Amino acid sequence: MEAAAAREGVDAEIIRQGLAEGTIALPANPNHVTLQPLAIGKGLKTKVNANIGTSTDYPRLEDEIAKLKVALDAGADALMDLSTGGDIAGIRRAILEACPVPLGTVPIYQAAVETVAAGSTVADIDPELIFDVIERQAAEGVDFMTVHSGITTEVVMRLQREGRVTDVVSRGGSFLVCWMLKNKAENPLYRDFDRLLEIAVKYDVTLSLGDGLRPGCLADATDRAQIQELLILGELTDRAWEAGVQVMIEGPGHMPLDQIEANILLQKRICHGAPFYVLGPLVTDVAPGYDHITSAIGGALAAKAGADFLCYVTPAEHLGLPEAEDVRQGIIAARIAGHAADIIKGVPGAREWDRRMAQARKALDWEAQMELAIDPARAREYHSRRAGKDPEVCSMGGDFCAMRVLSRQLEEGRATCRCSE
Amino acid sequence: MEAAAAREGVDAEIIRQGLAEGTIALPANPNHVTLQPLAIGKGLKTKVNANIGTSTDYPRLEDEIAKLKVALDAGADALMDLSTGGDIAGIRRAILEACPVPLGTVPIYQAAVETVAAGSTVADIDPELIFDVIERQAAEGVDFMTVHSGITTEVVMRLQREGRVTDVVSRGGSFLVCWMLKNKAENPLYRDFDRLLEIAVKYDVTLSLGDGLRPGCLADATDRAQIQELLILGELTDRAWEAGVQVMIEGPGHMPLDQIEANILLQKRICHGAPFYVLGPLVTDVAPGYDHITSAIGGALAAKAGADFLCYVTPAEHLGLPEAEDVRQGIIAARIAGHAADIIKGVPGAREWDRRMAQARKALDWEAQMELAIDPARAREYHSRRAGKDPEVCSMGGDFCAMRVLSRQLEEGRATCRCSE
Numbered sequence: 001m002e003a004a005a006a007r008e009g010v011d012a013e014i015i016r017q018g019l020a021e022g023t024i025a026l027p028a029n030p031n032h033v034t035l036q037p038l039a040i041g042k043g044l045k046t047k048v049n050a051n052i053g054t055s056t057d058y059p060r061l062e063d064e065i066a067k068l069k070v071a072l073d074a075g076a077d078a079l080m081d082l083s084t085g086g087d088i089a090g091i092r093r094a095i096l097e098a099c100p101v102p103l104g105t106v107p108i109y110q111a112a113v114e115t116v117a118a119g120s121t122v123a124d125i126d127p128e129l130i131f132d133v134i135e136r137q138a139a140e141g142v143d144f145m146t147v148h149s150g151i152t153t154e155v156v157m158r159l160q161r162e163g164r165v166t167d168v169v170s171r172g173g174s175f176l177v178c179w180m181l182k183n184k185a186e187n188p189l190y191r192d193f194d195r196l197l198e199i200a201v202k203y204d205v206t207l208s209l210g211d212g213l214r215p216g217c218l219a220d221a222t223d224r225a226q227i228q229e230l231l232i233l234g235e236l237t238d239r240a241w242e243a244g245v246q247v248m249i250e251g252p253g254h255m256p257l258d259q260i261e262a263n264i265l266l267q268k269r270i271c272h273g274a275p276f277y278v279l280g281p282l283v284t285d286v287a288p289g290y291d292h293i294t295s296a297i298g299g300a301l302a303a304k305a306g307a308d309f310l311c312y313v314t315p316a317e318h319l320g321l322p323e324a325e326d327v328r329q330g331i332i333a334a335r336i337a338g339h340a341a342d343i344i345k346g347v348p349g350a351r352e353w354d355r356r357m358a359q360a361r362k363a364l365d366w367e368a369q370m371e372l373a374i375d376p377a378r379a380r381e382y383h384s385r386r387a388g389k390d391p392e393v394c395s396m397g398g399d400f401c402a403m404r405v406l407s408r409q410l411e412e413g414r415a416t417c418r419c420s421e
Numbered sequence: 422m423e424a425a426a427a428r429e430g431v432d433a434e435i436i437r438q439g440l441a442e443g444t445i446a447l448p449a450n451p452n453h454v455t456l457q458p459l460a461i462g463k464g465l466k467t468k469v470n471a472n473i474g475t476s477t478d479y480p481r482l483e484d485e486i487a488k489l490k491v492a493l494d495a496g497a498d499a500l501m502d503l504s505t506g507g508d509i510a511g512i513r514r515a516i517l518e519a520c521p522v523p524l525g526t527v528p529i530y531q532a533a534v535e536t537v538a539a540g541s542t543v544a545d546i547d548p549e550l551i552f553d554v555i556e557r558q559a560a561e562g563v564d565f566m567t568v569h570s571g572i573t574t575e576v577v578m579r580l581q582r583e584g585r586v587t588d589v590v591s592r593g594g595s596f597l598v599c600w601m602l603k604n605k606a607e608n609p610l611y612r613d614f615d616r617l618l619e620i621a622v623k624y625d626v627t628l629s630l631g632d633g634l635r636p637g638c639l640a641d642a643t644d645r646a647q648i649q650e651l652l653i654l655g656e657l658t659d660r661a662w663e664a665g666v667q668v669m670i671e672g673p674g675h676m677p678l679d680q681i682e683a684n685i686l687l688q689k690r691i692c693h694g695a696p697f698y699v700l701g702p703l704v705t706d707v708a709p710g711y712d713h714i715t716s717a718i719g720g721a722l723a724a725k726a727g728a729d730f731l732c733y734v735t736p737a738e739h740l741g742l743p744e745a746e747d748v749r750q751g752i753i754a755a756r757i758a759g760h761a762a763d764i765i766k767g768v769p770g771a772r773e774w775d776r777r778m779a780q781a782r783k784a785l786d787w788e789a790q791m792e793l794a795i796d797p798a799r800a801r802e803y804h805s806r807r808a809g810k811d812p813e814v815c816s817m818g819g820d821f822c823a824m825r826v827l828s829r830q831l832e833e834g835r836a837t838c839r840c841s842e
Contacts (some may be wrong), residue, residue, distance in 0.1 A: 024651060025696070041636065055552050055816055055818070055819040055821075056820045057809035057810055057819050058807075068814040084819065084821050086737070110822060111822070116820065118820075122821075122826055156747075165780060166779050166783045167823075167827055167828075168825075168827050169823050169824070171818065171821055171822075172821060173823070174823035174827040175821075177827060178826060180714065214784070217776070217778070218772070218779070219772075219775065219776050219779055220779075222533060233465055241697060243469040251747060256761075256764050256765050257722075257725050257761050257764070258725065258765040259760060282462075283757075283761040283776055284445045284757060284760055284761045284764065284765075285776075285778040285779050285782075286774050286775055286778045286794065286795050287794070287796075288790065289795075289796055289799035289800045289802075290753055290754070290795065290799070292714075293713075293717050293754050294757055294761070295759070296714050296717065296718055297717055297718050297721045299703065301678075303616060304679065314786035315803065316817070317798060318790075318815070319803040319807060319813050319815060319817075320803060320805075320806070320807025320808065320809070320816040321815075321816045321817045322809070322817075331526070332708075332711055332714075333714050336705060336715055337706050337718065339705055339707065340677075340704040340715070340718055341678060341703045343639065343677050343704075344677050344678050351639070351640075352706050354638065354640065354705055354706040354707055355586065355638070355639075357641050357704075357706040357707045358637070358638030358639070358675075361584060361587060361739070362587045362588070369709065369739075373707065373708070373710065374707075374708045374711065375710055375711065379709045381710075382709070382710050382736065382741060383709075383741060385741070386479075386740060386741025386743075387741065388476070388741070389477075389478055394739070394740060394741050394742075395741040395742045396738075396740075396741055397592065398476040398477035398505065398506065398742075399477045400476075400530070400534075400543075400596075401589075401592075402591055402592040403587075403590070403594075403595075404597060405543055405595045405599060406588055406589050406599060421700055
């Protein structure tokens, strides 16, 4: 708690109080020995998560370790390992060992992969396997887990009545809905939520209550299915807190610009102030290849309205598994969104960072500008590639740099003024 | 007017009425013979402008023609030629000829370049030369011109009293402030505004009233100097309309997230509904190399609040003159911002575009997804580079694609339901 507070530049009492109220989470599994504690929630810097992990098409551990390094270098505050290809248990252990930030997973993925590997389909996942996987991952040291406990039979009924364009786009959510439809039974992660809480208490795992019915397109945003699930997540939040389990709530998704603020308000009210972890929101569906930008727009608005934790979206979203450069682009875009909001939320140090950059610009101090850049390597690369003849000014302004023209004139102007006094 | 209306998918009467009220501008110089008319303003699609043009360090015409082609290909609605290097008159004529969209300029640049070429400084620009350049450019066919007529002696006094971090970052603005300080005289573009109006009437040039005192950093946003200039621009709007001259108002700049809506409201009220043309706004100062993203965030919010015309910002902003790829990135980012706002403003066709994309995603129809993408070439490139073994799904989901998992199960689910009926 002290370490997390020092890192934020806030008093430890703020973190302590937020933890007591549930408005702050500090995902820290004691078995994650390499972890440097990080707090997420009200009054703190907006945090950024990067999803990494293999797929069936790209199952190599080395690629994911490379992404992990890029992610940490680019400033990710947390990571999630979403591997579904290769030796996913081994991959997760390797990532955990190399990971000084909180690590999250979606345990249902491993249960699905093991079930399919054994020749069945995701609709046949054994509920015992789900809890077994959750306990195995908790014992290994996973700090937070996405569990789609809010997809109840009632929520699925509401989904079917609603009639969506893209139905369910959450992978974990789709597995559970399949299971429920096939088995005509309640979601085991809801039915046996107390069992989940026991594991979470035992290993001090933070639950990230997943939004299995997050809208996958603008047309489905803020519909009855999404809000019905949110109501259930609110109730589960109370139950988790009563059991002494830390909770975060996951949120949409694809969403028109004018629905974001209402969604954050709704989540905060319904889940009694629990930290809100948003994926996006993506403010248009039509920009594959640029969804780090569509989600930076939505993320900035969400964070402004109170979202605490932004899950990055990379330019590869909707097109394929991201590569290391996509990871970097996604993290920086999400950090920009979070920082833009932190400036107006009065997060310690946020506004000062911008002021120092502005002063460096005015002084034409290029070295300071590069050091203060959110991605110094990229700023340096750009600036040197497009360098002009005169190192004092950039190649856009050149001889007509506004800063220099005016600086010189103001000197002269002041001299003239003095002369005329 | 008919052509512009057809292009928007709106009734010509809407354009006619907007032009009569001044809430729509249709920059179309009769001497720009290659122009396809474009309307900008209330009730219409948010438009995107791309700045191209040489600098003293990169004076080659070929580079700018290449950028022009990239800009048009990426969907720029208008271009501005901001050349300050090489044979700028010849470059402008070549660009104008190759340009089917409205072309804008900042004539004070040419006046400054010619003055410096003759051995003087920008503080010594002859006012006669400014008007001469304006008339020459108008005669050639430039559709809209940025004129910083709002920088009056009173505004400069207010700037000096305010005490800014980055003073003046508008290049045209800095030249005029220099001239005013050196010559202890009123801004000729304000003093002789009627002369400017005469030229604008004669050649049917739209005036883009520049914000010479736009904030260059968050700390300077919405300060007394900026708002004082806006008040003057409001008065000049009335005078232009009385003279039968079309007007757009340029706006900030660097600006915290929470000041954007108020700025748009203020501009619309003070300038009696004239179209608002914003540069950014950039919602943080600290992201050189990513300012297309910082301005997409601000641009989306600005367009949501009523801005009509977004000037793109490229990733090279604050670092150097953009290259062709930067131009493309900047335009797409600004188009995303504009489109995100158009969706919620009810612009014809905006929401339908997203719905078609969502339907293509649900159907796993990759060809339709690529065709519907805002940048089909980039989407195809990403998708093919990260292709998986199974062409039906992407390499992120692979065997565990939520869309496919659920589609299959829903078929089964429905079958099951029918069986049990």
